[in-house]
Amino acid sequence: MNAHATLHNAGAPREWHRYSLGQRLLRFALYLLLALAIGQAMRGVEIIPEFLYDAPEQMADLFQRMWPVDWAYYPGGVHAALVETLHIATLGTILSVILAVPVGLLAANNLTPSRTINMLARLILVSSRSVNSLVWALLFIAIFGPGALAGTLAIAFRSIGFVGKLVGEAVEEAQRGPIEAVTATGASKSAVIWYAYWPQIRPAFWSIVLLRWDINVRESAVLGLVGAGGIGMALDTALNLFQWDRVALVLASIFAVVVLAEILITQARKRIL
Secondary structure, eight states, X not given: OOOEEEOOSTTXXXXXESSOHHXXXXXXXXXXXXXXXXXXXXXXXXXXXXXXXXXXXXXXXXXXHHOSOOGGGIIIIIHHHHHHHHHHHHHHHHHHHHHHHHHHHHHOTTTOOOHHHHHHHHHHHHHHHHSOHHHHHHHHHHHHOSXXXXXXXXXXXXXXXXXXXXXXXXXXXXXXXXXXXXXXXXXXXXXXXXXXXXXXXXXXXXXXXXXXXXXXXXXXXXXXXXXXXXXXXXXXXXXXXXXXXXXXXXXXXXXXXXXXXXXXXXXXXXXXX
């Protein structure tokens, strides 16, 4: 803890302060900048007070329209779309792992010493993460048309940056001892990766894959809003037709799938890791 003492006179005790004058001025400047940023953001949002006043009434009216839930619509209108959402998330995750692992290995400094290749691989990972999954979906819809294929590719390309970055960091954090021991035997590059790197990064790898699948289940649920297949298309249809009881059913189904996916991930982590 920084402190400074100011001696008022020769006989007076020292007075201790937690922060120096420069630190107090810096903290004040940071708080002022934060307040200005919040104020500017609120001005940019352009909140209309009239809409805020009746928001509770509008929400109450919306919930009344959603009840009772149209459970009978589930077999014919929701189940197939929900299963398609899980397929999109699963296939997208598998495809992303296939594409991301090589890029992650190329991005690891200790495994790929070429700085040019490192920078190119990192550029690919950053490019993947910088584009939202909905934007990827719109791009692939323009190429392949609406449907589950566009959603699967959107999930995959969005996930490459996440999986590749974390795999590359896990490789860089691997201990040098086992790597040097396998290398000293004259093993090939692939053998070094399999026998020296893989045993060390395996727990992290499966944790990354399971976490990304969990995220992709959530993201794939909304891709249908732009026509990329899955439960989002059922939600979009119900919203456009003002069928609020079916909207409630779709939202409840999404919530149930997310909860089940979380339970499944937790159990899988206990058994795999």
